[in-house]
Amino acid sequence: xxxxxxxxxxxxxxxxxxxxxxxxxxxxxxxxxxxxxxxxxxxxxxxxxxxxxxxxxxxxxxxxxxxxxxxxxxxxxxxxxxxxxxxxxxxxxxxxxxxxxxxxxxxxxxxxxxxxxxxxxxxxxxxxxxxxxxxxxxxxxxxxxxxxxxxxxxxxxxxxxxxxxxxxxxxxxxxxxxxxxxxxxxxxxxxxxxxxxxxxxxxxxxxxxxxxxxxxxxxxxxxxxxxxxxxxxxxxxxxxxxxxxxxxxx
Amino acid sequence: xxxxxxxxxxxxxxxxxxxxxxxxxxxxxxxxxxxxxxxxxxxxxxxxxxxxxxxxxxxxxxxxxxxxxxxxxxxxxxxxxxxxxxxxxxxxxxxxxxxxxxxxx
Amino acid sequence: xxxxxxxxxxxxxxxxxxxxxxxxxxxxxxxxxxxxxxxxxxxxxxxxxxxxxxxxxxxxxxxxxxxxxxxxxxxxxxxxxxxxxxxxxxxxxxxxxxxxxxxxxxxxxxxxxxxxxxxxxxxxxxxxxxxxxxxxxxxxxxxxxxxx
Numbered sequence: 001x002x003x004x005x006x007x008x009x010x011x012x013x014x015x016x017x018x019x020x021x022x023x024x025x026x027x028x029x030x031x032x033x034x035x036x037x038x039x040x041x042x043x044x045x046x047x048x049x050x051x052x053x054x055x056x057x058x059x060x061x062x063x064x065x066x067x068x069x070x071x072x073x074x075x076x077x078x079x080x081x082x083x084x085x086x087x088x089x090x091x092x093x094x095x096x097x098x099x100x101x102x103x104x105x106x107x108x109x110x111x112x113x114x115x116x117x118x119x120x121x122x123x124x125x126x127x128x129x130x131x132x133x134x135x136x137x138x139x140x141x142x143x144x145x146x147x148x149x150x151x152x153x154x155x156x157x158x159x160x161x162x163x164x165x166x167x168x169x170x171x172x173x174x175x176x177x178x179x180x181x182x183x184x185x186x187x188x189x190x191x192x193x194x195x196x197x198x199x200x201x202x203x204x205x206x207x208x209x210x211x212x213x214x215x216x217x218x219x220x221x222x223x224x225x226x227x228x229x230x231x232x233x234x235x236x237x238x239x240x241x242x243x244x245x246x247x248x249x250x
Numbered sequence: 251x252x253x254x255x256x257x258x259x260x261x262x263x264x265x266x267x268x269x270x271x272x273x274x275x276x277x278x279x280x281x282x283x284x285x286x287x288x289x290x291x292x293x294x295x296x297x298x299x300x301x302x303x304x305x306x307x308x309x310x311x312x313x314x315x316x317x318x319x320x321x322x323x324x325x326x327x328x329x330x331x332x333x334x335x336x337x338x339x340x341x342x343x344x345x346x347x348x349x350x351x352x353x354x355x
Numbered sequence: 356x357x358x359x360x361x362x363x364x365x366x367x368x369x370x371x372x373x374x375x376x377x378x379x380x381x382x383x384x385x386x387x388x389x390x391x392x393x394x395x396x397x398x399x400x401x402x403x404x405x406x407x408x409x410x411x412x413x414x415x416x417x418x419x420x421x422x423x424x425x426x427x428x429x430x431x432x433x434x435x436x437x438x439x440x441x442x443x444x445x446x447x448x449x450x451x452x453x454x455x456x457x458x459x460x461x462x463x464x465x466x467x468x469x470x471x472x473x474x475x476x477x478x479x480x481x482x483x484x485x486x487x488x489x490x491x492x493x494x495x496x497x498x499x500x501x502x503x
Contacts, residue, residue, distance in 0.1 A: 028413070029409060029411070029412070029413060030409075031409045031412070031419050032413060034419075035417075035419070040254050040256060040270055040272045040321065042272065042274075042318075042319035042321075044254060044272075045252050045254075045274045045319070048252055049252075178499035178500070179496075179497075179499060180496035180497070181413075181496060181497065181498045181499040183499070196413075196414035196416045196417045197414060197416065197497075197498055197501055197502070198502070199276070199317070199318035199319075199416055199417075200318070206502075209502070210500050210501055210502045211500050213500070213502065214499065214500025214501070215500075249498075250413035250414040250498045266459035266460050279445070279468075281445050302457065305455075305457070306453075306455070307455050307457040307458065308452070308453065308454060308455065308457075308458060309452070309453040310450060310451070310452050310453070310463075310465070311450065311451040311452075311453075312450055313446055313448045313449055313450060314444075314445070314446060314468070315441060315444050315446065315448070315449040315450070315467050315468045315469070316449070316450060316465065316466070316467055316468065317416060317417045317418075317465075317466040317467065317468055318416075318417075320465065320466070321464075321465060321466055322463070322464070322465050323463065323464035323465070324452070324454075324458065324462070324463045324464075325458050325459045325460040325461075325462060326457060326458065326459060327428075327456075327457050327458070327459035329457070
């Protein structure tokens with residue numbers, strides 16, 4: 001009965017039906033868009049920290065990111081627009097967060113760090129900033145295809161006690177409303193993002209955890225293969241949309 | 251904790267300029283409970299003062315209803331060349347300061 | 356309580372609409388007490404103050420606010436203080452801005468937290484001791500599928 005009520009609610013809040021792709025930025029109020037466009041944007045604090053960390057030696061080898069990659073403006077341009085990508089050694093897809101962890105492990109001799117660690121978030125923000133305005137360009141490596149297909153399956157699979165799939169909200173009913181909130185199309189153009197709900201910077205992984213607990217499903221484990229698969233699918237679904245930095249979302 | 255300050259580099263005498271400051275701070279209200287059910291202690295900036303030519307030209311008293319990473323924008327009439335200095339204080343009495351030079355010509 | 360579609364949706368997916376603050380909440384009466392503390396009980400005239408807040412905000416955690424007072428801001432005639440009050444947060448006091456003739460222009464911007472839809476009040480004390488005010492109604496919505 002409750003599920004029927006929920007579904008009825010979604011159906012009655014039908015969107016305009018336009019299939020034009022819209023980012024979360026497009027859907028925000030002018031006030032929040034202005035907050036994102038303002039150089040004095042609270043996400044700038046993570047960017048500043050990330051820039052400093054880029055050239056700071058870390059781990060037992062005392063290596064900095066810059067020791068291998070030189071200027072991020074050149075070496076990291078387009079990287080965030082392309083990831084997730086294939087890792088030869090693990091023979092698995094990794095996201096940008098995972099790539100930073102592998103770099104720390106293999107090249108810096110630094111210990112494992114939580115994927116939501118403030119320093120990792122700062123580096124993510126800094127590396128992503130080097131792809132600002134670039135179109136999301138899925139990595140064409142065919143070895144990623146099975147995970148991307150798995151991601152599409154996850155996107156269209158009903159989950160949780162509310163028995164809803166991602167697609168039911170973000171494909172079928174985007175532009176409609178859940179209570180007073182607009183349902184976005186769910187494109188990953190703006191991560192890591194400064195979310196007013198969190199009052200801090202957070203990742204796509206954290207946002208999807210919110211989606212999954214919202215439908216009363218068990219969230220993916222941090223960095224799990226299923227999360228990366230979903231990230232791959234979301235990125236291909238949003239291909240061509242521009243990378244936003246520094247993103248603000250409600 | 252970082253701070254972003256926006257003061258124009260130059261101004262004409264008597265010109266009214268816009269001053270902005272964004273301070274990295276959680277502005278923890280003291281009304282929220284943590285995962286253990288206990289109140290998270292209040293941690294807010296209570297006061298942001300702006301000094302110019304030896305006098306306080308603007309001050310904001312902030313309460314828990316101000317956002318995390320508070321931002322303030324206000325105005326200042328340029329007098330002589332000098333530093334536009336900020337002093338901010340949290341509810342445990344800790345003070346920080348930073349400023350920018352305003353050249354008046 | 357009648358379980359309407361709207362309340363079902365709000366409860367199940369949106370979660371309770373009030374999350375940021377605990378159960379304590381100010382009331383218009385406690386706000387009036389705070390205002391009396393600011394004015395010392397003096398008369399307040401509506402006018403000269405402009406309070407700009409978007410009518411509808413997507414998240415009460417960050418609500419842009421601009422307050423300005425019509426004043427020449429000269430040593431003889433300037434705005435001394437502007438106080439912002441809210442009706443239903445745990446504390447009615449929101450911010451107080453102390454201005455001087457050096458301010459040049461009595462316009463201040465900041466971002467505030469609002470614990471739900473309510474009317475926000477701005478009261479200015481001028482150098483002649485008079486009080487002026489403006490009020491703006493704000494509708495606060497919240498994003499769906501928030502963290503629990």
